[in-house]
Amino acid sequence: MKLPKFLLADNSEMPEDLFVVHTEYPRFILNVEEEEVEWLDDLEGDDEESMAEEATKVVEQAFTWCDEELAKYDDEEDEE
Numbered sequence: 457m458k459l460p461k462f463l464l465a466d467n468s469e470m471p472e473d474l475f476v477v478h479t480e481y482p483r484f485i486l487n488v489e490e491e492e493v494e495w496l497d498d499l500e501g502d503d504e505e506s507m508a509e510e511a512t513k514v515v516e517q518a519f520t521w522c523d524e525e526l527a528k529y530d531d532e533e534d535e536e
Contacts, residue, residue: 462521476518482511486518 465475465485476486483496493515501507 462518464522464525474522476522478514478518482514484515484518486515486522488519488522 459479461478461480463477463479465477466473467475472489474488476488478484478486481497482499485494485496486492487494499507499511
């Protein structure tokens with residue numbers, strides 16, 4: 457099965473939080489409200505600085521994607 461790169465998630469036990477799940481390597485769950493990341497994969501590579509830059513980049517992409525997705529929901533509500 458092919459999965460989207462990012463998924464939005466929520467949970468009734470944490471009603472104030474919104475999560476983004478990154479399904480590609482390195483997989484992680486981002487708590488958007490708390491700005492916390494839970495890595496599901498070990499970050500591998502010889503160059504720690506390069507891996508840190510790549511991790512920062514993909515987390516920033518997750519925030520951007522989330523903002524764009526939420527804007528789409530807002531636009532749909534405005535049209536109704």
